Amino acid sequence: MKSEMDVGTEAYEQIEKINHKNQLLVQQLNTSLHTQAEIRELVSQITNEKVDTSTEIRLPFYTDFGQNLHIGKNVYISNCSMFVDLGGIYIGDNVLIGPNVTIASVNHRVQPMERRHLSFKSVYIHDNAWLGANVTVTPGTVIGENAIVAAGSVVTKNVPKNTMVAGVPARVIKTIKE
Structure with a gap:
């Protein structure tokens, strides 16, 4: 996908067609009771990729596009998480995502006359990372392997592996020993 x-x-109209179809699936997902198997099946339809049976997703689950969201194995996604994935969100294995987490890979341009146009930067969350409750991850950031993002943090820069970050903006507060 292009960066803008x-x-x-x-191209935008094509995205809107996919988005319309997926929003119907997201609504179906969030307005009925479902088993974990049913949730994984609906999310698989939304992402157009099979969600592994080891992954657990709590409802409600939100995505603005869906087909650029890639979920690894043994992932836990808590309730009310939002994935703005048009630019690509890649979630590794054994990742924990707390409630009310927002991960965005899309932004708007700075210039006032172009503000409604979009720019994309993929987000990568590597294996064994843990995002606490109410974390916001901004476009273009990488969360390293085994990293922890403390609750309420806003990630605006890459998070090194084996570190804990906290704050707004998030900064390293601790190194994690393997």
């Missing part, structure tokens, strides 16, 4: 997209273009 203009509203009103043919």
Whole structure:
């Protein structure tokens, strides 16, 4: 996918068609009771990738697009998490995502006349990372292997592996021994 997209273009219209279909699935997912198997099946339809049976997803679950969300094995996603994935979100294995986490891979341009147009930067969350409650991860950031992002933090820069970050903006507060 390109790093930018203009509203009103043919490419944008194609995205809107996929988005419309997936929003119906997201609504179906969040307005009925489902087993974990049913949740994984619906999320698999939304992402267009099979969600592994070891992954657990709590409802409600939100995504604005879905097909650029990639979920590893043995992932736990808590309730009310939001994935703004048009730019790509890659979640490794054994990742824990707390409640009310927002991960965004899309932003708007700075110039006022272009503000409604989109820019994309993928987000990568590596194996064994843990994002606490109410964390926000901004476009283009990488969360390293075994890293912990403390509750309420806003990640604006890459998080090194084996570290704990906290704050707004998040900064390293501790090294984690393996």
